[in-house]
Amino acid sequence: MVLDKKKAFYAFAAFFLSLFLLFSAQQLFNRFVAFNPLIKTFSQKEYVKEVNIKKEAGKINLEICLKDVDNLAGVYYDIQDTASDILKGRPFTVKIINTPSELLENIYTKKVQFVIFEGIKTGKFTEMRAKLDQLETEYKIDIGVFLDNENLYLKIKSDHDVLYKIINMQ
Known part of the structure; x- marks a missing residue:
């Protein structure tokens, strides 16, 4: 061939x-x-x-x-x-x-995330909110939390920056 x-x-x-x-x-x-x-x-x-x-x-x-x-x-x-x-x-x-400031990122990683995950694991969201209110006063920031059946929506805002996190609760 x-x-x-x-x-x-x-x-x-x-x-x-x-x-x-x-x-x-x-x-x-x-x-x-x-x-x-x-x-x-x-x-x-x-x-x-x-x-x-x-x-x-x-x-x-x-x-x-x-x-x-x-x-x-x-x-x-x-x-x-x-x-x-x-x-x-x-x-x-x-x-x-988003690209939050180092300050907001540090507040989230060293303080807020522990409060959030404790609230998710225990289901004690009113205690979580009280602890977040203390952190708001201590660091002069606003922390907004929204909940649904699947996720926790977190917004941390300072005078100049915003940090957003969407955390799955399952």
């Missing part, structure tokens, strides 16, 4: 060209059908400072940086509903990102 080098070259070229076209089509689909509507919609929301979208392992990851919001839980519900409507059943995750 004689292998024609020219035919083999054309077969490989056609294979790689087809692969390239399929990959390009997938990228265009992601950009114009999935990503652009998400970016456009979230950029128009008054509570969004910045939105980044990444696709990893078949899942779309939304990273949203928020402005100062009063009701973190309500904003999170709106983000979830909006993304669900646009993505129509495709899997996604939402991550709220």
Whole structure:
């Protein structure tokens, strides 16, 4: 059997060209059908400072940086509903990102998180709120806590910065 080098070259070229076209089509689909509507919609929301979208392992990851919001839980519900409507059943995750000051990060990691996790584990949310009130007075910050069946939504605000955390209670 004689292998024609020219035919083999054309077969490989056609294979790689087809692969390239399929990959390009997938990228265009992601950009114009999935990503652009998400970016456009979230950029128009008054509570969004910045939105980044990444696709990893078949899942779309939304990273949203928020402005100062009063009701973190309500904003999170709106983000979830909006993304669900646009993505129509495709899997996604939402991550709220922010860059708080070192002071707020330290207050959270050294004080607040222990109070929060103790409240979640024991179910004594009124005691948790009382301890958070003491921390508010001690550090001159505002600590907002919102609860639902799944998550605890935490907002810590100083004069210049805001820290948001969404903590799963399960």
